[in-house]
Amino acid sequence: xxxxxxxxxxxxxxxxxxxxxxxxxxxxxxxxxxxxxxxxxxxxxxxxxxxxxxxxxxxxxxxxxxxxxxxxxxxxxxxxxxxxxxxxxxxxxxxxxxxxxxxxxxxxxxxxxxxxxxxxxxxxxxxxxxxxxxxxxxxxxxxxxxxxxxxxxxxxxxxxxxxxxxxxxxxxxxxxxxxxxxxxxxxxxxxxxxxxxxxxxxxxxxxxxxxxxxxxxxxxxxxxxxxxxxxxxxxxxxxxxxxxxxxxxxxxxxxxxxxxxxxxxxxxxxxxxxxxxxxxxxxxxxxxxxx
Numbered sequence: 001x002x003x004x005x006x007x008x009x010x011x012x013x014x015x016x017x018x019x020x021x022x023x024x025x026x027x028x029x030x031x032x033x034x035x036x037x038x039x040x041x042x043x044x045x046x047x048x049x050x051x052x053x054x055x056x057x058x059x060x061x062x063x064x065x066x067x068x069x070x071x072x073x074x075x076x077x078x079x080x081x082x083x084x085x086x087x088x089x090x091x092x093x094x095x096x097x098x099x100x101x102x103x104x105x106x107x108x109x110x111x112x113x114x115x116x117x118x119x120x121x122x123x124x125x126x127x128x129x130x131x132x133x134x135x136x137x138x139x140x141x142x143x144x145x146x147x148x149x150x151x152x153x154x155x156x157x158x159x160x161x162x163x164x165x166x167x168x169x170x171x172x173x174x175x176x177x178x179x180x181x182x183x184x185x186x187x188x189x190x191x192x193x194x195x196x197x198x199x200x201x202x203x204x205x206x207x208x209x210x211x212x213x214x215x216x217x218x219x220x221x222x223x224x225x226x227x228x229x230x231x232x233x234x235x236x237x238x239x240x241x242x243x244x245x246x247x248x249x250x251x252x253x254x255x256x257x258x259x260x261x262x263x264x265x266x267x268x269x270x271x272x273x274x275x276x277x278x279x280x281x282x283x284x285x286x287x288x289x290x291x
Contacts, residue, residue, distance in 0.1 A: 025096040028054045055100055066136060075135040078108040079125055082140040085110045090140070097138060107132065113141060121203040170237050180234035187234075188226060254279060 005012040066075055078101045080094050088094070094110045101108035109127050117124045122133035166187075169175070175183060199206070210218075254276050260266040 025093045078106050078136045079134050080110045080138045081113045119203045183234045184231050
């Protein structure tokens with residue numbers, strides 16, 4: 001186990017408990033160094049399994065994870081992934097992990113996750129030998145909530161821009177003269193075909209082995225999200241100014257927050273409540289009468 005603390009004004013605060021060996025490689029090396037250089041403290045650095053066997057313990061941890069996912073399928077390559085790994089505080093540990101994997105016959109590289117490539121149904125990295133896909137990713141990336149602009153926010157901004165562009169195109173090209181039902185059909189039909197082509201080009205594997213909750217989610221998204229909501233949206237685009245109705249799109253995260261709290265038990269913090277109030281205030285300002 002690894003315990004991560006952040007120092008707050010009132011003392012250290014536990015922020016997460018890790019079940020992987022993050023930091024353990026360096027701690028093991030430090031313990032060996034202390035034991036070798038300072039005999040009086042040697043008993044303090046004598047774990048039950050013994051320091052010489054810690055590498056075997058670490059490797060066994062990865063093998064357990066591998067067998068849980070792939071069974072008896074042999075693995076040949078590992079990518080130790082983090083943002084700009086050479087600049088990370090624990091960069092030396094990445095190299096220690098790479099050396100451990102290599103010592104046990106695995107091809108291991110340290111890489112930025114942006115350099116990974118998905119194609120032909122497998123993950124690839126350009127520094128691996130030709131024809132060898134990535135079998136295992138040792139993920140050291142700590143941007144768990146995709147708060148980094150390079151991971152999540154940029155995609156969110158792109159989605160918002162494309163949504164706005166769709167609205168402008170519909171209003172500017174006279175498509176509002178088409179019935180809402182036909183407009184919805186054209187949009188869904190095009191995206192349905194286009195996304196399948198993109199999926200095949202990326203080598204994604206299609207499966208229908210879903211659980212009941214997944215099937216229910218797809219049914220709700222189909223009936224409510226892709227049909228009823230878009231049909232209402234297309235009708236409103238033909239009857240109201242886009243600048244007015246677009247403001248109400250910002251109600252989407254409010255309802256998502258509400259349903260997430262009621263149905264999934266997600267926490268509602270003071271920051272989220274303040275954000276909801278600001279969104280509601282913005283909608284009022286956009287739609288208020290001049291003067």
